[in-house]
Amino acid sequence: MVNAVELVEVSARDGLQNEPELLSTEQKLELVARSVTAGLKRMEVASFVNPKKVPQMADAAEVMAGLPKDDDVTYIALALNRRGFERAAESGAKEVNFVLAASDAFAMRNSGAPMLGLVDTLTEVTALAGAAGIRVSATISVAFGCPFEGEVPARTVNDLVRRAADAGVFEVALADTIGVGVPSQVRDLFGKAQASAPNAQLRAHFHNTRNTALANALAAYECGVKVIDGSLAGIGGCPFAPGAAGNVPTEDLVYLFERMGVSTGVDLPRAIDTAKFIGAALGKVTPGMVSKAGGFPSRG
Ligand code: MG
Numbered sequence: 160m161v162n163a164v165e166l167v168e169v170s171a172r173d174g175l176q177n178e179p180e181l182l183s184t185e186q187k188l189e190l191v192a193r194s195v196t197a198g199l200k201r202m203e204v205a206s207f208v209n210p211k212k213v214p215q216m217a218d219a220a221e222v223m224a225g226l227p228k229d230d231d232v233t234y235i236a237l238a239l240n241r242r243g244f245e246r247a248a249e250s251g252a253k254e255v256n257f258v259l260a261a262s263d264a265f266a267m268r269n270s271g272a273p274m275l276g277l278v279d280t281l282t283e284v285t286a287l288a289g290a291a292g293i294r295v296s297a298t299i300s301v302a303f304g305c306p307f308e309g310e311v312p313a314r315t316v317n318d319l320v321r322r323a324a325d326a327g328v329f330e331v332a333l334a335d336t337i338g339v340g341v342p343s344q345v346r347d348l349f350g351k352a353q354a355s356a357p358n359a360q361l362r363a364h365f366h367n368t369r370n371t372a373l374a375n376a377l378a379a380y381e382c383g384v385k386v387i388d389g390s391l392a393g394i395g396g397c398p399f400a401p402g403a404a405g406n407v408p409t410e411d412l413v414y415l416f417e418r419m420g421v422s423t424g425v426d427l428p429r430a431i432d433t434a435k436f437i438g439a440a441l442g443k444v445t446p447g448m449v450s451k452a453g454g455f456p457s458r459g
Pocket of ligand 1: 173336364
């Protein structure tokens with residue numbers, strides 16, 4: 160048995176979307192190209208949302224048009240509604256991630272529709288996508304806790320997992336959008352998801368708001384989740400979690416897993432270089448730790 164984990168790079172989308180410093184299309188494409196060179200094979204690169212609400216994603220179509228052509232790399236575009244899916248499809252996206260939410264309050268604030276209304280849209284989207292040869296994954300945001308409703312019942316998350324699988328997605332991600340989850344909760348929610356959607360690939364998305372993201376990622380891996388999101392340099396806040404640290408840093412995940420003998424396919428020094436590129440482009444000190452300390456043993 161090969162010990163391996165697939166890291167999905169989200170810096171160009173989730174990472175950047177809350178950064179006040181707007182990067183140019185060229186800088187975003189350089190970030191993507193550097194990520195590919197570091198060995199990342201699947202990445203979120205754009206979100207087809209209202210540019211008035213998310214100015215950093217206003218050039219989503221231009222980013223999609225300028226991506227490095229590489230048959231080994233899968234680029235993911237995000238959609239919150241049918242119009243977003245249609246724009247993603249028009250941009251040539253081959254994989255679309257559709258965002259659900261595990262509370263009505265968050266669903267309304269983030270997507271302008273109630274929880275189950277989003278599931279109905281997902282069902283429409285998977286039908287359209289199937290006809291267009293696009294594969295669709297679903298992310299269940301605020302699965303570990305909601306900034307408006309507080310604790311989210313596990314049965315609500317699990318019901319959404321089942322509904323998303325029934326809608327025909329190939330993968331379901333559980334997202335700790337505001338970074339409140341802990342490892343026991345990770346084991347509980349993913350264990351239930353494995354039981355109720357045995358044919359769906361599961362993916363984990365963690366934010367390091369309360370310093371639990373790396374522990375949660377390891378817990379997810381140890382209970383059988385083989386796809387984990389990361390954001391180089393650890394960038395990525397959440398508009399509903401003010402002051403929050405970002406996504407779990409990709410290079411910190413690479414260090415942890417590779418040193419445990421779990422293959423990520425990612426070259427740590429190149430990942431660190433890319434994390435430093437992000438910090439320089441944004442003009443700030445980024446939260447990731449391995450990019451500051453370096454790997455071990457050092458390669459000289
Ligand atoms: Mg996120």
